[in-house]
Amino acid sequence: MCGLTACIALQQQLHGPLANGAPTNGHVETNGYANANGQSSTDGNPKTNGDVRSSVDTLETEIDNSLEIIKHRGPDARGVWVSPDRRVGLGHVRLSIIDLSPLGNQPFHNTQDDVHAVVNGELYNYTEHKAQLANEYEFQGNSDCEIVLALYKHYGLSFLQHLRGEFALVLYDAKRNVLIAARDRYGVKSLYYTVQNGRLLISTEMKSFLAYGWKPEWNVQSLRENGWRFDSRTFFKDVYKILPGHYLVSKQFSDLHQKVYWDIDYPDKVKVDTRSEEEIVLGLRERLLDAVRLRLHADVPVGVYLSGGLDSSGLAGMAAHLIKEEGAKFGNDASGDQKRLKCFSVQFDKDSGADESEIAQRTADWLSVDFIPVHMDEAAIAANFEATAWNSEAANPDANGTGRLALSKHVHNEGIKVVLTGEGADENFAGYSLFAADTLMEADPAWPASVLSDSEREEAFRSACQKLDVFRFGEVPKNVAPSTKRMLANTNISPTLCTHTPLPFAPWTDKFAVNDQETTIAESFNGRVLHDMQNKWHPLHTAEYIWSKTIFTNLILRYLGDNVDMVDHVESRTAYLDNRVSEYANQIPPSLKMRYDPATKTLREKHVLREALKPFITEEIYSRRKHPYMGPIRYSADGPFYQLIKRLVTRENVEQLGFIDWSRVDGLAEKAFVDHEHLAYLTVLSVAQFVVFSQRFGVKRADAEV
Incomplete structure (x- = not known):
């Protein structure tokens, strides 16, 4: 775990999307190169050919200043590298998790000194790759992240598909003059880029750009169209995200492209799944246990975030099972005693209506793990509010992130550097009742065992549509083009997402609302995705895709994820977003994710996940309806x-x-x-x-x- 940034000297005048502020999901022409992991930069006065370079001292100072802004992400080591021609600088701040020795410090360089990289995150399959590549690559240490260089040398640009974990990285091939900046499949780790004063900058957090002289300005069009929540834009002018499952590549300091290396996919909705429910459940359980087993591995202490919900309870249960039954290590603890596994839970005031700590306590007692509640009263929420916004770099209309920040502080004080967290279960297994309308919009031919008749489904669908108002924070967009509705397969989720983060805009900004918000969502997807939404996927899967690519990656994983956890040097690991788990989950028929009971006229969200986790959770958790993690919403009138x-x-x-x-x-x-x-x-x-x-x-x- 760490922080990264990059800076590249451009050879010619920038043109295309970065110059005019439009979304950058496609081709961007620039010249220049970037550095990776932590901070990187190239500086100086423009040459007659448009080239921008800097002295080594100036560049190293800028990189170091940029790293200083995000030093919370890596308190254990700091490294800076500048290329001999001063075009590329790489910077890195390190939180030591695997291989605590200096050999794990970054930037990494191969023995030929022609490939350089900085990596933020954890790569869980590194041991198998090291064994595979040991005869052709000379590893310097035992860090999981060093495998990036070896895989790149072996597979070239296709190396990204072999990485299993949560990561953001920048790699520079000095021999070929190739730059690659990439982000993990679901965007657990953030990665931003911008062009400022003739230089391409890349960094884990936008605030790092301030050290390079960046002067932030609001992107009013992005704000009005909600591009910052729906596409590659941010709410700052000319600052963009590298999208989840994408990489930014430039060759010969020019022609910068953002390309996809992985995307969420679902089966044809009319293809019958011939597996039995038991077979699907057992296959999911096997993959979940493997994902948790891998995420217990570290050279430092490991804990779990535990709430009163299914997702975190299942993680704690699987971890306790692996420790007790398999003798699995959890971090640097090889005792085999699950009583030493620390589980942390936010404890809001009892009268707040948001406290789940008593349920979490009962789960911890049943599992025989160490339970540590972290009390959050109104004063603590207020004290953490500004820091949560600043560090998450995301606006979410609640105070939930303050509880996450409090948890990470307490975890750090307990001497723990790694925690398992439950993000991704709702996205992969239809955990939100927000998905109900799209689940019921069409029949599910993939699962003929469903006993739901057409009339029962249609009645349930109408009821689910009426209940969508619960999830709407304001008025849904009006006068949306029929073509937009068709592009999104007439799903019910997209209008609701457009009501999130309500802002009372000044009238003069109306001229910047070129697209309505639903059109912004639709046009953020490529042609393959839009085709599959209209012709191949079940509406539930379309809704899951839309949610995962917008609110989930741009808000939830920022405001309730890595950016907040790293404030106090805590790495969060998301087992439900393991690509082998999610790729398996994406093949499960909708009727097994969200099951409708016509007798009680109720939907059971995450049905298949409940069955997979049943051996590891209490009956209370198994039977409990979904209660999203929410902070209090009512406070004292003068508190x-x-x-x-x-x-x-x-x-x-x-x-x-x-x-x-x-x-x-x-x-x-x-x-x-x-x-x-x-x-x-x-x-x-x-x-x-x-x-x-x-x-x-x-x-x-x-x-x-x-």
């Missing part, structure tokens, strides 16, 4: 959280944003905290988070002339 929001959401601060209409914000705090109006609460929290970004990043005020 610390209300006071914080009042301090942040002032007329001066809101007008400094420029794109928000103060007349529509004035009074929202009172409506949210005194009158307990839910939409006001969601809106004022969203505005408050953008105020934090404005202040912490030093963002220029947006105005009508942008």
